[in-house]
Amino acid sequence: MDRKGSEFAGVSVALTTPFVNGEVDYDRFAEQVEFQIAAGVDCLCPVGTTGESPTLSHDEHERVIAFVVEKTSGRTKVMPGTGSNSTAEAVRLTKFAERAGADAALQVAPYYNKPTQEGFYQHYKRLAEECGLPQCVYNIPGRTAKNIEPETIVRLAELENIAVVKEAxxxxxxxxRILAETNLTVLSGDDSLTLPMMAVGASGSISVVANLVPGDVKAMVAAAAAGDFAAAREQHFKLFALCRDMLGLATNPIPVKAAMKLLGRDNGEMLLPMTPLEEPLVEKLRGSLTAYGLL
Structure with missing residues (x-):
């Protein structure tokens, strides 16, 4: 089956946002963008959950989108987070991303206000009809408090600009069910489940752990896409402890920010209410990074 959104197959990276004294550190951000491009990733996803979008001002959110698009200069795709629990706000941010030159928009399910399934449908329908970019439906009920049910995603798949699902x-x-009943491209939103999801037909991932080891994530996804599941499993088990730490030690992006600091690629600063990883957990993380060969 030819799937809508297949140009977004592969590895997308849910980028962290570096800060210094409460402001975005664009010099460090440029280094991180170049690091990912050098690794050959397929797409960059700034200002998502990992990029601390909930605590950025609207102006900062837009500046980060424009900055990443400018720095990539077409060398890889850019799919920024432009979602909101306000449909009007999501439309506004998405139109900005389109004007800035983004390739697609990552749309988290409206959170906190807990829409009905019809509310989810109407939210994404408006985005699909009023914005020209391909839309990636980001379903993460552990954060948003409500699941977008498969029946709703089947309805959404009929809309032209609904192209991808980030399945978390x-x-x-x-x-x-989504893969069986729609022609949408599905990307894993949980690093530890990327390989199992690809075994049933998903096309890659939007990865947190790829902030640390993009080449290894890309190797696993490429092997699975080629049908070499023996090689993909080898990479999966190599990555598994790191994936577990990124999701299990504390709320994302606390662990990945701590890991980036240990690797000298970030100062670890986050915006409140996110706080640094507790010291005993930092030592556990240090052990995992050492075991992996990163320290």
Missing amino acids: TGSLDQCS
Whole structure:
């Protein structure tokens, strides 16, 4: 089956946002963008959950989108987070991303206000009809408090600009239904589930751990896409402890920011209410990075 959004197959990186004294550190950000491009990733996803979008001002959010688009200069795709629990705000941010030159928009399910399934449908329908960019439906009920049910995604798949699903429900059953009942491209939103999801037909991932080891994530996804599941499993098990730490030690992006600091690629600063990883957990993380060969 030819899937809508297949140009976004592969490895997208949910970029962290570096800060210094409460402001975005654009010099460090440029280094991180170049690091990912050198690794050959397929797409960069700034200002998502990992990029601390909930605590950036609207002006900062837009500046980061424009900055990443400018720095990539077409060398890789850019799919910024432009979602909101206000449909009007999501439309505004998405139109900005389109004007800035982004390739697609990552649309988190409206959070906190807990829409009905019809509310989810109407939210994404408006985005699809009023914005020209391909839309990636980001379903992460662990954060948003409500699942976009497969039946709703089947309805959304009929809309021209709904192209991709970032599947972060943790349910292989839901992933399988979306793949079986739609022609949408599905990307894993949980690093530890990327390989299992690709085994049933997903096309790659929007990865947090790729902030640390993009080449290894790309090797796993490429092997799975080529049908070499023996090689993909080898990479999966190599990555597994790091994936577990990025999701298990504390709320994302606390662990990945701590890891970037240990690797000398970030100062670890976050915006409140996000706080640094507690010291005993830092030592556990240090052990994982050492075991992996990064320290």
